[in-house]
Amino acid sequence: MKVTVVGAGNVGATVANVVALKKFAREVVLIDIKEGVSEGKAMDMMQCSHALNFDTTVKGVTNDYSATANSDVVVVTSGLPRKPGMTREELVGVNAKIVKSVVEQALKHSPNAIFIIISNPMDAMTYLALKSTGLPRNRVIGMGGMLDSSRFRYYLSEALNAAGHPATPSDVDGMVIGGHNDKTMVPLVSIATLRGIPVTQLLSKEVLADVVQKTKVGGATLTGLLGTSAWYAPGASAATLVEAIALDSKKVIPCCVYLEGEYGEKELCVGVPIVLGKDGFEKVVDVKLEGEEKAKFDESVEAARAVNAQLGDALK
Ligand SMILES: NC(=O)C1=CN([C@@H]2O[C@H](COP(=O)(O)OP(=O)(O)OC[C@H]3O[C@@H](n4cnc5c(N)ncnc54)[C@H](O)[C@@H]3O)[C@@H](O)[C@H]2O)C=CC1
Numbered sequence: 351m352k353v354t355v356v357g358a359g360n361v362g363a364t365v366a367n368v369v370a371l372k373k374f375a376r377e378v379v380l381i382d383i384k385e386g387v388s389e390g391k392a393m394d395m396m397q398c399s400h401a402l403n404f405d406t407t408v409k410g411v412t413n414d415y416s417a418t419a420n421s422d423v424v425v426v427t428s429g430l431p432r433k434p435g436m437t438r439e440e441l442v443g444v445n446a447k448i449v450k451s452v453v454e455q456a457l458k459h460s461p462n463a464i465f466i467i468i469s470n471p472m473d474a475m476t477y478l479a480l481k482s483t484g485l486p487r488n489r490v491i492g493m494g495g496m497l498d499s500s501r502f503r504y505y506l507s508e509a510l511n512a513a514g515h516p517a518t519p520s521d522v523d524g525m526v527i528g529g530h531n532d533k534t535m536v537p538l539v540s541i542a543t544l545r546g547i548p549v550t551q552l553l554s555k556e557v558l559a560d561v562v563q564k565t566k567v568g569g570a571t572l573t574g575l576l577g578t579s580a581w582y583a584p585g586a587s588a589a590t591l592v593e594a595i596a597l598d599s600k601k602v603i604p605c606c607v608y609l610e611g612e613y614g615e616k617e618l619c620v621g622v623p624i625v626l627g628k629d630g631f632e633k634v635v636d637v638k639l640e641g642e643e644k645a646k647f648d649e650s651v652e653a654a655r656a657v658n659a660q661l662g663d664a665l666k
């Protein structure tokens with residue numbers, strides 16, 4: 351498999367590095383507009399290959415899309431990250447121009463690629479990538495739910511440990527759907543478990559509400575600490591999506607996809623669980639949402655539509 355990662359900043363470089371470490375790809379091409387940065391990061395990664403025992407070739411280029419030709423997957427991380435105090439949605443104007451242009455250029459050289467969109471505001475950028483390329487919906491997938499679910503599991507494990515139930519994040523099963531934003535993402539408490547035991551039996555309502563709130567602002571919390579947004583978990587999450595495609599693993603992962611009636615919605619991209627395999631997303635998995643979780647999902651959909659409305663000319 352050949353993977354292109356557009357944007358060699360914090361997230362893009364991490365995606366390339368984790369993909370190489372996971373050993374499923376033949377080649378990773380890292381591309382950026384900053385002269386020499388992709389080349390330097392790719393060379394640095396290649397100098398890990400002996401120590402870490404991988405055979406993937408990582409190549410860096412400046413703005414040369416011919417090097418990305420015939421990629422199977424293109425991961426789009428190019429664009430501005432937010433700074434402390436900002437929302438992701440504030441990036442819509444500047445990142446829409448970048449995402450539209452890089453997706454068009456990448457597609458010219460890799461007409462069969464599956465696109466994974468990371469740049470924020472990710473739900474709107476996924477919608478834009480889909481609409482501006484006219485690609486079938488299975489080939490345009492936004493990454494947010496995988497990351498938000500990892501944060502949900504992390505915060506659940508912290509709360510479980512504090513309540514006397516030893517747990518690592520990987521002992522916990524939990525999923526976040528809806529839009530990738532601070533206010534309306536939907537951590538599904540009702541189906542979260544610790545090794546099969548519903549967390550609702552182990553944690554109080556107050557503690558669970560606190561976990562949900564921490565999960566929702568997980569990205570903002572890290573941005574406050576780091577001065578820019580996070581990259582280790584975002585990079586690892588994106589690499590996990592690429593791996594599911596490379597291995598045709600049919601894993602069920604919450605991702606941002608274009609809905610055509612699933613969850614009662616259409617004409618937008620938002621996070622729902624999907625089956626991921628070699629052709630991109632194969633189907634949307636229906637989770638029966640009830641009560642408050644259904645109301646929160648509906649709110650999230652409305653919030654995603656409001657950001658799409660700001661795409662304006664970019665959609666033409
Ligand atoms: N969906 C998600 O879960 C997450 C999304 N993000 C988003 O990912 C994006 C990247 O974040 P970071 O890597 O931290 O930012 P960064 O600033 O470290 O890297 C962005 C890179 O994009 C490059 N770039 C800008 N315009 C370009 C173009 N036209 N073509 C190629 N490269 C271009 C820049 O030169 C820079 O190297 C941001 O929009 C951020 O908000 C970040 C974390 C998680």
Ligand SMILES: O=C([O-])CC(=O)C(=O)O
Pocket residue numbers: 431432438470497530568569570572573579580584
């Ligand atoms: O918080 C941000 O701006 C970056 C991001 O999407 C995340 O880390 O979840």
